[in-house]
Amino acid sequence: MKLENLMVPSFWKTEMRQKYYQLQEDNRKLVVLFPGKNYPCDKPILHFGGASAIQCGYDLMVLEYGYQAARTDLDIHDLQRVIEESHESVQRIISKYNEVVFISKSIGTIVAGEVHGKLDIPIKHLFLTPIKDTIHYINRFKGLVVYGSKDEVFNHELANQIKLDKGTEVIEIPNANHTLEADHAPESVEILSKLVGIYMNFLNEGRG
Numbered sequence: 001m002k003l004e005n006l007m008v009p010s011f012w013k014t015e016m017r018q019k020y021y022q023l024q025e026d027n028r029k030l031v032v033l034f035p036g037k038n039y040p041c042d043k044p045i046l047h048f049g050g051a052s053a054i055q056c057g058y059d060l061m062v063l064e065y066g067y068q069a070a071r072t073d074l075d076i077h078d079l080q081r082v083i084e085e086s087h088e089s090v091q092r093i094i095s096k097y098n099e100v101v102f103i104s105k106s107i108g109t110i111v112a113g114e115v116h117g118k119l120d121i122p123i124k125h126l127f128l129t130p131i132k133d134t135i136h137y138i139n140r141f142k143g144l145v146v147y148g149s150k151d152e153v154f155n156h157e158l159a160n161q162i163k164l165d166k167g168t169e170v171i172e173i174p175n176a177n178h179t180l181e182a183d184h185a186p187e188s189v190e191i192l193s194k195l196v197g198i199y200m201n202f203l204n205e206g207r208g
Contacts, residue, residue: 001021001022001023001054002021002022003019003020003021003022004019004020004022005017005018005019005020006018006019006020006089006092006093008085008088008089008092010066010069010070010085011066011078011081011085012066012067012069012070012072013070014066014069014070015069016063016064016065016066016068016069016085016089017064017069018061018062018063018064018089018092019060019061019062020059020060020061020062020093021050021054021059021060021061021062022059023054023057023058023059027057027058027059028096028097028098028099029057029058029059029097029098029099029100029101030058030059030060030061030093030094030097030099030100030101031049031050031053031058031059031060031061031100031101031102031103031203032060032061032063032090032100032101032102032103032112033046033049033050033060033061033062033063033103033104034063034086034102034103034104034105034108034109034111034112034115035063035064035065035068035105035108036105036106036107036108036129037074037106037107037108039105039106039108039179040064040068041062041063041064043179044181044192045105045128045179045180045192045195046103046105046128048192048195048196048199049103049126049128049195049199050062050103051196052196052199052200052203053101053103053199053203055200056200056203056204058099058101058203059097061089061090061093063086063089063090065082065085065086065111066081066082066085067082074107079107079110079111082111083110083111083114083115086111086115087114087115087118087119090115090119091119094119094121099124100121100122100123100124101123101124101125101126101202101203102115102116102123102124102125102126103126103128103199104125104126104127104128105128105129106128106129106130106131106153106178107131109127109128109129109130109131109134109137109138110131110133110134110137112125112127112137113125113134113136113137113138113140113141114137116137116141123141124143124202125137125138125141125142125143125144126143126144126146126199126202127143127144127145127146128146128147128180129146129147129148129151129153129154129178129179129180130145130147130154131153131154132153132154132158135158135161135162138162138168139162139163139168142165142167142168143167143168144168144169144170144171144198144202145159145162145168145169145170145171146170146171146173146180146195146198147159147170147171147172147173147176147180148172148173148174148175148176148177148178148180149172149173149174149175149176150175150176150177150182151176151177151178152177152178153178154178156172159172171198173191173194173195175187175191176191180192180195
């Protein structure tokens, strides 16, 4: 496996280091990780999303946003810049792939939806702990939605606004909050194990 750091200039007067893992030159499957606002891709649920992708035979792009690279906070008015820079990052590599999956968390679910809208290719989505404004993208692009029953940002009422059909599934994790963790560490580890099973099933769909 080859790791390449793609350096992408950012509005935040720094460079984003987009990690790009290639299993082999002729691989045609790609997963892209979109972090949350304050939840980078090295935190548990995204880290193991990436690990699951590699285990299932996908190349992997691990995104960071410009404000994260600059170690500053996001002004929500600059979200469009995050979208544009993520699109530019993904565009650098995506043309060689014919199977693409976006795994996104929280505000990253909006970024993933917007980037998909700019790309004229089919993409599968795994939306982790989405927010209210993500519902539009879920209903447009379909995919798997995972959220916690104790998520203070995305509740059961919002989940009911998602149109369920053949291409869309919603999984509610009992006792999990917006980071898909519980109050007690052992239960959080159990949730993480359950999530890895969800990832593996989702990424292996349609194979064999």
